[in-house]
Amino acid sequence: MEIKTAEYNIWAEGAIIHYEGTLRLSGTDAYQDILTMMQAVLAGNPPMITMDLTQLEFLNSSGINLLAKFTIELRKHPDVAVKVLGSTRIPWQSKSLPNLQKLHKGLELVLA
């Protein structure tokens, strides 16, 4: 599974979802394909889902809402562990990713 453009690349490797580049799509509808791909990973019912954001340089607020929505969906699957990998090199991640933990207490956030 892969969604690739000149600006960004998103792909799943088993239950690890990788995000790379700059994502500033125009609202909830424009993010639907990406959400569908993330939901397909969850549908496989893995013991753990990892979202690796360490190469995602920019995400607009519609994209942050996508991550938040998916986090809420994951919360309904307490048997699936959730790990989010972020980078302290990229300012938006330290600022906005802690909000995901407020939505899902079991989410493990690793900012390195």
Added chain:
Amino acid sequence: MNTSFGETGQTHSKDSFSISVVLKEGPLSKSWSQAGTTSDFVAEVLARHGAKSGLDYTETRHTIVYLVNELLENAIKFSFPGDVQIRCSLEDASFELSVINQIDPEIVPNFQALIQELTSRDPGELLIERIEANAADEESSASGLGILTLMNDYGVRMGWHFSNAVAGSGVVLRTQAYLTFH
């Protein structure tokens, strides 16, 4: 009509380091990718300038890109015939941004009600509440989340000023944002 919400004064002196961009009415003022291109450009110029006086280049650049991009996305999303004007300035560690565009008078009452709600309570609590509400409602457009991330995650102070257009039938909206870099 002259209505203001939040902080709307312009505090920077005329000799602050500033950059202005006008997206002329037409394809540019309606093109989604223009928000990204313009925010990258103004942020690069201001962050390079700020770095000379000791501001962290990466942090300054990223924050300005996020802020300008969010406000321009809103201006483009609610575009009404007219130019979109952007003015950013940096004075020491203090950053000021204004975005001026025209909006459809019909959306003004709902938008003002949204602003009143967004500015009435703790932005962190509101952000989580609205994310939960958006996730529960398939039809929701997630309005206001961008502004809440600016206020909560970035510590941006916001203001909105509405006035009647001199020419044309739109309402002129000036959105102000203020931030101090540490």
